[in-house]
Amino acid sequence: MKIGICNDHAGVEYKNRLVEYLTAKGYEIVNFGTDTTDSMDYPDVAHPLAEAVEKGEVDLGIAFCGTGNGMQMSLNKHQGIRAGLCWSVEIGKLIKQHNNANVLVMPARFIPFETVVEITDAWLGEEFEGGRHQTRINKIPNCR
Numbered sequence: 001m002k003i004g005i006c007n008d009h010a011g012v013e014y015k016n017r018l019v020e021y022l023t024a025k026g027y028e029i030v031n032f033g034t035d036t037t038d039s040m041d042y043p044d045v046a047h048p049l050a051e052a053v054e055k056g057e058v059d060l061g062i063a064f065c066g067t068g069n070g071m072q073m074s075l076n077k078h079q080g081i082r083a084g085l086c087w088s089v090e091i092g093k094l095i096k097q098h099n100n101a102n103v104l105v106m107p108a109r110f111i112p113f114e115t116v117v118e119i120t121d122a123w124l125g126e127e128f129e130g131g132r133h134q135t136r137i138n139k140i141p142n143c144r
């Protein structure tokens with residue numbers, strides 16, 4: 001499985017540590033994020049990741065910024081993206097089971113790295129439940 005990953009300056013360390021962890025587990029990683037701690041603008045890396053997920057160039061995405069919110073807001077501007085902001089393992093499971101989130105977003109400044117690993121494993125390990133949840137996600141892009 002190919003995973004695209006992106007981050008701003010607040011998420012460099014967690015991005016690097018998670019890439020190492022996921023690569024060791026056999027995932028292929030494509031890096032869309034910045035590799036320095038110089039201040040930068042999260043939409044500049046969120047949009048390329050979103051486009052890669054929408055085009056099927058990567059199977060799933062993971063994004064970090066300080067709070068996770070800037071990334072989540074930018075990613076969810078794309079019609080084919082369902083980016084879920086997660087700070088607990090339970091939410092990590094539910095964004096796959098109920099929302100079929102194709103991008104996992106985490107707040108690098110607010111959770112320990114151990115939690116990042118647990119959330120990522122939970123999200124990757126769950127299955128979308130379909131049914132009523134498919135009906136609901138089908139309605140997400142239909143803005144009225």
Ligand code: RB5
Pocket residue numbers: 008010042065066067068069070071
């Ligand atoms: C950067 O200081 C911070 O604003 C950014 O990482 C993120 O939290 C924005 O939503």
